[in-house]
Amino acid sequence: MRAVTITDGNLQWTEHPDPEPEAGELLVAVRAAGLNAGDLLQLAGHYPAPAGSPADIPGLELAGEVLAVGTGVQRYAVGDRVMAVVGGGAQAERAVVHESCALPVPDTLDWAGAGGFPEAFTTAHDAVFTQAGLAVGETLCVHGAAGGVGVAAVQLGVATGAHVVATVRNPDLRDRVAELGATVVAPERFAAHGPFDVVLELIGGPNLRDDVRALSIGGRITVIGVGAGPKAEISLLDLMAVRGRIHGSTLRARPLEQKAAAADAVRRHVLPLVTRGRIHVPVAATFPMSAAAEAYERFRSGGKFGKIVLVAGN
């Protein structure tokens, strides 16, 4: 097969040995694979693939058709349309996925949408619901709402009956996020729209002091992105005064059974919304896999609404 590979910090489109499905795994003909911030970190050498994932092929999510199955596979068969979060290796013509982490692709998603769905929606659902426990009638603030995870979190918040306040740095993207049902504000004005029961922090440390001060009683912050830097300075009295809590999390480092649990939560709680048309996967741009370097550059330049997705066939 051919694959996007990282060699000495550069992306190439090269021949690579096919992966082999082991017990419980699916071999998937990849039709689309979304880009994520983790790919840029890995390219820069800061985010090595976990054990069991290809060390030199990036890509944290994919959608495609099952080509073959390993021993013991029960849930999927050759020809099924699947999508999944993977530890790495998604940006290739073929990849392996453990069946416990694979999701069926609803008919309402095309390949590009399916390839850009798993990482963003699993991350958003896990952060906002499994960790922070957002509930109907609450107020959710999403910092950095125009990116893949932000767009997912805004839609999930709106779907669950929360009032969603979204900060978007780029004024050109605010209308797009508002169309998802959020009250969109400039980052420096967010606190005036609180207090918040849940804050999803996709920007990082510099926001945290004000996030804590904007919490309602019993409020929760979940930090899953630190693009603006990891260092946070907070007053613990502020946190105690609201009886709040701060979560930090990543999806990639989790053991298989936890990833499977996160996928199962998406299957039960998010896929029905996709099927019913309540949730969409905005795709900002697609690139052929062979043009991965160009796609990464587009991702890095920011100012996009939704996902950048690599697609097969060129």
Place this chain on the structure above:
Amino acid sequence: MRAVTITDGNLQWTEHPDPEPEAGELLVAVRAAGLNAGDLLQLAGHYPAPAGSPADIPGLELAGEVLAVGTGVQRYAVGDRVMAVVGGGAQAERAVVHESCALPVPDTLDWAGAGGFPEAFTTAHDAVFTQAGLAVGETLCVHGAAGGVGVAAVQLGVATGAHVVATVRNPDLRDRVAELGATVVAPERFAAHGPFDVVLELIGGPNLRDDVRALSIGGRITVIGVGAGPKAEISLLDLMAVRGRIHGSTLRARPLEQKAAAADAVRRHVLPLVTRGRIHVPVAATFPMSAAAEAYERFRSGGKFGKIVLVAGN
């Protein structure tokens, strides 16, 4: 009645109008009332009593006999031995307690022990179990383990089958804490005994960076004391790497129904241990209520093991 009162930042033992039990409240003849850090804060003008509590009488916990009941009281009758966390007013000959927050005094507790039990054990149980979810087989670190809440948390941790590591600043008190079943270490050496599933932070901000770094995967920190200062500087990447969380909390500011729920958790999960002799209330010293100023000075000077308790009758 007579009561400890705060006038212009000074403590006095003065005549004061009796409180009157309203619907659902008990009028209690106070036999003992423990001191807490909150009393010192209130004396210094930093921690005013919440609405509905006497503004000028300190005291966050008490034990005594029911003298009279308000309308609608169902759980207790005149003559019952009760103890409770209150919003204020405990350091007086008489005080009112809502019946939903009152606990029966087990026969195994004398008045001084009962007067020093409610605040410390309710705070410790709420922080370590209700918030942080300490479970059998986990490792708990208690920072500041020789004080009232610390002694309670160590005993609850040991009772639940956790491995308990306790930091104690004063070397003279380490043996006493070790006798409760903890591995006692100097504060600067605690990280070598981790990683920890739960950290109970009773000291404050300066510890927090190292607390986060000493967490196990999925670890939880609960901050309920900031005597060393509220400012905390952490790396969010450290928190994300362990998928950890940080809670901040106080008991006093909660609405009645939450205080009642905390008391009910103590009734179900802690009182059985007291009755069976698994948990003790170390009392460092007792003072008559009329000598409250002396008792506060003893509390302020530190270096004590367990509670300072004011007792009635002089």
